Amino acid sequence: MLRGMPAPVVDFDTQPFWDGVASEKLLVPHCKACGTGRWPPGPVCDKCWSTETEWKNTVGPGRLYSWVVTTHATHPALTSQVPYVVVLVEFDDKVRILGNLVNWDGETLVDGQELHVVFEEREDGTKIYNFRT
């Protein structure tokens, strides 16, 4: 878990998701009308424009879609935390969620490899989701 990063702002569109994270669940919004998963959470389905949302628990594992290893700190809080890996992880419903790979030890990452969801505590005591190999 990266320290000193901005805290996510919870709003009416994302409250159910963050409530899920607080109880260590990844509740991904899906359209009630057409079933399409969407990410990040938002008020409308961008496929059929329904505003009816169903929050589905996503347990994974997901598959690695993209990864970036940041070596250059662009924020004072990150100076002692580089390198860190940001991954995009794809789940069965095609939704891709971004997080850090918490147990990266410098090994080569491979497109499509399985990653598991983990939950950690932020400095402020709130929960946040991440990924591990």
Added chain:
Amino acid sequence: MTLRNRAAIAGVGQTLYSKNSGKTELRLACEAILAALSDAGLTPDDVDGLVRFDMDNIDDTALTSHLGFRNLGWMSQTGYGGTGGNAVIAHAAAAIAGGLAKVVVCFRALNERSGVRYGQAKQATSAGGVLAFQNPWGMLTPAHKFAHFARRHMVEFGTTSRQFGEVAVALRRHASRNPLAMMQKPISLEDHQASRMIADPLRLFDCCIESDGACAIVVTSAEHAKDLKQPRVLIAGAAQGSGSRAQGIVFRDDLARPESTHTAADVYRMAGLGPQDVDAVMIYDHFTPFVIMSLEAYGFCPVGEGGRFVEGGRIHFDGELPVNTHGGNHSEAYIHGLPHVVEATRQLRGTSTSQVNNAEVVLSCSSVAQLSAAVLLTKG
């Protein structure tokens, strides 16, 4: 109805580009606008239209307060970010074709190196909207985002860091011939490969520079441009595009394939031209992989083959398809893509420092990952 050849670029101007201008952005904007008007043989009293970047700190009212602009009538602005460089020209051409204005000034002014640096993260304590799903994990700057596009291009098509390096070497070579450029020391492929990682797969020499400076362009009707000081440069086509999820761009469906194919189709259709007609291309080069992806999006090679396409000097000014003959955001200056239109104009006037022989059609295009915009310019 079409914009084709209804409007023309009549004047271009810029300030010095530097790491620390020692001037306000307002002063930079005024200097660039006066230079562009003088280039065209016009004064602020001739201006009746103004297009700004929505990210610019200088607004219309500030310019009217300091430059006069006694006849200013029509005003517009465009986003997002680097697409503005071409989008402002599209707006200006539309205003002229629609009879809303006769002489339109487009500008961009920023102290982006000495002031707020895009390459440094804002030290915010919270992140809302789409940023709530990016920033807490340290995805804070443009390099962090755009590196994911580079990664997918590498994964899906086998594109290599050395091929990104081919782009960097070409752009720096062009800058080394351009006295305005901030980075004039040539680099080799080995220099590129030895440059430090910023956000793997992006190295330092894959990233554009940060700059202070301003740039301005005067657009008028094709008829009026005939009577002005410089050889006119016709705006044969102009287009803007978006694609879905232009905000949380790393959540797009496909990071390896360009979103700007619609913009490309629109600009070519309007101009009645195709990639085979283009003599040089100015590409918004915030990061080197986007030169490769733009070459694919705008039809210069099939999707996935851009990496091989840029090898062997093909995109050098003396190669088959010259790209960014001024050095681009990478090595000339980062003024949000407007200098690309200035350079396209120079090529068509025959005054580039890396002049392409018999340049008659130049494409300037921007961004394949957020919004996109493009203009096709031809020798008047």
